[in-house]
Amino acid sequence: MKRRLRVLMVKVGTATFIERDERILTEQCDLKVFRLGSRSWAFVWSAIRFVGWVLRHGLWADVFFTRFAQYNGLLLVLAGKLLRRKTAVVLGGSDSIWIPRYHYGVYDHWLRRRTTRWTLRHADLLLPVHGSLLRGVNTYSDESPRDEGILVYHPDITTRTTVVHNGFDPAFWTPDERMTREDVVLTVAIAEDWTVFMTKGLNYFLDTAARLPQYRFVLVGTHRDAADRWYHEPIGTNVELLPPLSAADLRTLYRSAKVFAHFTLTEGMPNVLCEAMLCGCVPVGSTVNSLPDIIGDTGILIAKRDVAEMTRGIETAMRRTDGLRARARIVEQYPLARRARELTAALESLRTN
Secondary structure (H helix, E strand, O other), X not given: OXXXXXXXXXXXXXXXXXXXXXXXXXXXXXXEEEEEOOOHHHHHHHHHHHHHHHHHHHHHOOEEEEEOOOHHHHHHHHHHHHHOOEEEEEEOOOOOOOEHHHOEOHHHOHHHHHHHHHHHHHOOEEEEOOHHHOOEEEOOOOOOXXXXXXXXXXXXXXXXXXXXXXXXXXXXXXXXXXXXXXXXEEEEOOOOOHHHHHHOOHHHHHHHHHHOOOOEEEEEOOOHHHHHHHOOOOOOOOEEEEOOOOHHHHHHHHHHEEEEEEOOXXXXXXXXXXXXXXXXXXXXXXXXXXXXXXXXXXXXXEOOOOHHHHHHHHHHHHHOOOHHHHHHHHHHHOEHHHHHHHHHHHHHHHHHO
């Protein structure tokens, strides 16, 4: 009988999608996990500890795995080369997309750009969550269409790639028929700096709120003082800003809001949008990366950064009563079981190759 795959996972932070992959690998494989610090000196100190840890545990593993081709990816691939182990790196967005006007992405910094390039070239398998992270055209973020993706920035990369979409748990993210849908437009974004605030399109969210005072707009994850600092207009009285919330509290908001708005300038594959759709929100989103595939015909797609178009999109979505179609699309296209199956198969292929 073939033994279970042994995976060594390196993670940074506790984002939902990272924890979800960890649970998948715990169920499907034998797993050891090392957590790197996310802040500068914490990262350096944990990277030093990682050297000793990987020397103790690395030879046990068949495959080394991480999310994002940033400094954590560099450490993982270096360790894999040293110990002659296969390495797999998930590409999620900031490691694959560059928006110079907002200094977004690893390619805006010379050292991160070089380390990411090395990681992409020397990993054994790249696992983008959407094909546009390899090569795509963004017609939304700038005045003119812009080619983007790792094969645009690094056309000489020949590393094997397999697209494995994110997956979502339809048993947890559910609508509640006992709750009444309110005239609420919801968005979720952890904006800790100006770059994230702008690339998530939160300025457009607030602009739209100003044009639609009859609706309540709720922004989760961005503090009021930060929004006041980066948004140079008075924030409307119909806007509520909430701190980051637990999954259970987010689910309650998703269940009560009619519309989820995502005016982002770039996005690999947004968790919050898919979670909101599973809970029955009608989606309104920009035409970037995975969003047209996610939303399809179950919501409204915004083709350009125009507040009038966004306003019309919100008004149209408010009149719709078919949020369960949005749920059905995520259940069919992006179930958690599918990611578990495809991610495990991709990692297993490294052992057999």
